[in-house]
Amino acid sequence: MTQEQLEAIMGLIMNSGNAKSNAMEAIQAAKKNDFELAKTKLAEADEALVEAHHAQTGLLTKEAQGDQMTVTLLAVHSQDHLMTSITFNDLAKEVVDIYQRLADE
Structure with missing residues (x-):
């Protein structure tokens, strides 16, 4: 395995982990009715997945x-x-949406 390949693999692992962490933080924020933070964290998760x-x-x-x-x-x-x-990340978006709908009732 070349250094370039190893760096790409580590980039996959690191950015995927960041995406998952941000998605979890979005759910935690939504549980606290902080939907602005949840939205921000979901956007950060999407950015990490793009990387x-x-x-x-x-x-x-x-x-x-x-x-x-x-x-x-x-x-x-x-x-x-x-x-x-x-x-x-896909599931976190749905969970945040459910929390938002419950808060809007």
Whole structure:
């Protein structure tokens, strides 16, 4: 694995983790009826996911160009981390929406 590939994988893990953390913070803010903070945290989660996708796209582009990467447990972990964070972020948006609707009643 090259240094560039390792950096991309670590970017995937780091940004995916940040996205998930921000999504969790959005839910916690919504529980406290702080919907402005929840909205901010969801936006930050989306930004982190965009950065993670950039890292993933870089790896996919290199592979499409013939620069094969050895699949390691770390590479698999990074993809798992990304997919889990995307799912969690989608769910967090729904949870925040439910809290908002309950607060509006």
